[in-house]
Amino acid sequence: MSSRHGNMRMNAEGDRLSSLPDDVIHKILSFMDIREAIGTSGLSSRWRFIWTSLPYLNISTVPRFSKFVTNVLSHRNNLAEVYSVKLTFRIKVTNALFKRILNYALSHNIQQLNVVCLFSSDIEFPLSCFSSRSLKHLSLSIQPSRYYFHSLLTSTWELPALTTLDLHHVALCDDEADKGVGVFSKCANLQNLRLDTFKTEGSHGFSIIHPRLSNLTLENGSIRSVNIATPQLKNLTISSSPSEYAISAPGLSSFFYKGHCPLHLSTEGFHSLEKADICILHIDDKYVHGIICLLKQLHNVKHLTLSLEIIETLSSSVDLLFQQPSPFVNLKSLKICPGHAGWVRVQSPEKVTLMFTKLKSYLLDSSPGSIFTLVFHEEVKAQKIMAELGVILEEEKNNTKTNRAHLECGNAQVESHKPKAKMELKFVKMSQMMSSWENLGVQLQRRKEKAWVIFSKLHDIEELLTKLPASKRAVFQPRFSSFCAEADIAISKITECMKIQCDEIQSFSSARFHELATTLEPSS
Numbered sequence: 001m002s003s004r005h006g007n008m009r010m011n012a013e014g015d016r017l018s019s020l021p022d023d024v025i026h027k028i029l030s031f032m033d034i035r036e037a038i039g040t041s042g043l044s045s046r047w048r049f050i051w052t053s054l055p056y057l058n059i060s061t062v063p064r065f066s067k068f069v070t071n072v073l074s075h076r077n078n079l080a081e082v083y084s085v086k087l088t089f090r091i092k093v094t095n096a097l098f099k100r101i102l103n104y105a106l107s108h109n110i111q112q113l114n115v116v117c118l119f120s121s122d123i124e125f126p127l128s129c130f131s132s133r134s135l136k137h138l139s140l141s142i143q144p145s146r147y148y149f150h151s152l153l154t155s156t157w158e159l160p161a162l163t164t165l166d167l168h169h170v171a172l173c174d175d176e177a178d179k180g181v182g183v184f185s186k187c188a189n190l191q192n193l194r195l196d197t198f199k200t201e202g203s204h205g206f207s208i209i210h211p212r213l214s215n216l217t218l219e220n221g222s223i224r225s226v227n228i229a230t231p232q233l234k235n236l237t238i239s240s241s242p243s244e245y246a247i248s249a250p251g252l253s254s255f256f257y258k259g260h261c262p263l264h265l266s267t268e269g270f271h272s273l274e275k276a277d278i279c280i281l282h283i284d285d286k287y288v289h290g291i292i293c294l295l296k297q298l299h300n301v302k303h304l305t306l307s308l309e310i311i312e313t314l315s316s317s318v319d320l321l322f323q324q325p326s327p328f329v330n331l332k333s334l335k336i337c338p339g340h341a342g343w344v345r346v347q348s349p350e351k352v353t354l355m356f357t358k359l360k361s362y363l364l365d366s367s368p369g370s371i372f373t374l375v376f377h378e379e380v381k382a383q384k385i386m387a388e389l390g391v392i393l394e395e396e397k398n399n400t401k402t403n404r405a406h407l408e409c410g411n412a413q414v415e416s417h418k419p420k421a422k423m424e425l426k427f428v429k430m431s432q433m434m435s436s437w438e439n440l441g442v443q444l445q446r447r448k449e450k451a452w453v454i455f456s457k458l459h460d461i462e463e464l465l466t467k468l469p470a471s472k473r474a475v476f477q478p479r480f481s482s483f484c485a486e487a488d489i490a491i492s493k494i495t496e497c498m499k500i501q502c503d504e505i506q507s508f509s510s511a512r513f514h515e516l517a518t519t520l521e522p523s524s
Contacts, residue, residue, distance in 0.1 A: 084112035262290030307339025331367035337375035
């Protein structure tokens with residue numbers, strides 16, 4: 001009877017894996033490499049062929065890769081569309097095989113393509129023959145920093161649905177037939193473009209001309225000049241690039257630049273500029289003229305952040321600045337903060353304040369109602385250490401709860417071994433006592449180290465805060481006091497746990513000593 005009920009119950013529940021909808025199974029398999037996804041075909045009869053219609057293909061190079069790819073593509077359901085493909089190459093593959101995978105994906109209405117190369121070699125990527133009306137996101141990345149994707153710079157590739165293009169370590173080869181034509185002109189819906197570590201071959205210049213581009217990031221470019229004509233551009237980021245930039249972006253609202261020297265920039269004016277963050281990391285008197293020219297280009301900005309290195313560089317040429325009108329006519333806020341995490345020439349807060357005082361009229365006279373904020377190096381470092389301390393205290397709080405629960409459980413066991421009769425003492429073994437002593441030593445060392453880390457970080461924060469002006473210290477004081485209170489509780493919990501563990505050792509030891517003392521007594 002019970003057997004029959006059991007069978008009925010199993011039939012009622014059915015095969016849970018087989019009952020899952022296809023889209024749920026596909027989502028599960030999307031987190032796996034295609035080889036692992038194929039391996040799940042043995043889990044259930046329904047899963048046997050489910051991988052053949054998988055819209056997410058994560059393909060990594062394996063031994064006999066060409067044969068593996070041939071088998072996968074030939075056994076896949078040719079009517080099923082491909083939503084995304086991620087190709088991870090750990091070894092170099094032939095261009096023919098590379099193109100075969102791409103052509104298969106492009107012919108199945110792919111929307112996302114991510115190519116990552118992890119081997120130490122350049123690779124050619126056929127951008128010139130690229131054509132897809134479905135692809136929306138394309139990402140190319142080669143990990144070893146000295147190697148590049150080599151792609152033909154041409155406007156013949158056609159990706160009308162593409163909205164996001166992310167290219168890392170790309171060498172774009174010039175096409176003479178495309179002079180003066182933007183390489184992205186056939187990507188009509190492109191909104192987000194990022195070029196990281198890029199260069200051109202056959203040309204010293206590069207143009208980005210697009211009517212709909214909204215977000216543009218250019219990092220580590222090795223190009224002499226860049227021409228940008230993007231009327232809808234809202235956000236522009238340029239990092240570590242010595243290039244000369246000619247920019248036509250009347251709708252630009254956010255501009256970020258970070259580099260070792262001033263950016264050589266010519267514009268028609270950023271009339272809609274809301275926010276600008278200019279970080280120059282190197283201090284050199286020869287950059288004064290370049291900085292002044294750059295700031296003039298940002299005269300419409302409303303919220304401006306400048307690195308302390310800029311202030312130090314400009315402070316060496318105060319006489320020159322007195323001859324210049326204040327460039328910012330719409331400024332609502334100005335923030336000065338360290339641009340380099342470990343500012344090489346760390347100046348005292350008093351000296352930084354003095355440097356800014358010399359420049360105040362140049363920076364703020366045209367916008368006397370703007371809000372000014374000066375962030376010192378000590379503030380940044382103190383905030384960083386506070387964040388680290390907060391994580392440590394939170395971890396210690398969680399660890400203390402866990403350790404205390406374990407110790408109290410151990411104490412309960414010790415209580416059961418307290419001497420009620422001679423037979424009970426035999427359960428307390430010397431090995432247990434020695435193991436407890438060894439564990440105590442390890443725990444004491446760990447907790448001593450944790451306590452020392454907490455003390456040292458509080459001391460570092462205190463040392464940094466004492467260097468700040470009183471008004472700045474007053475801002476940090478409540479948070480610092482709160483950390484001190486939390487640290488006090490944490491150290492109390494640490495010592496409490498140590499006491500509980502010592503009491504446990506004492507209980508073990510007392511039981512063992514009592515057992516030894518009564519070993520030779522005659523049995524009653």
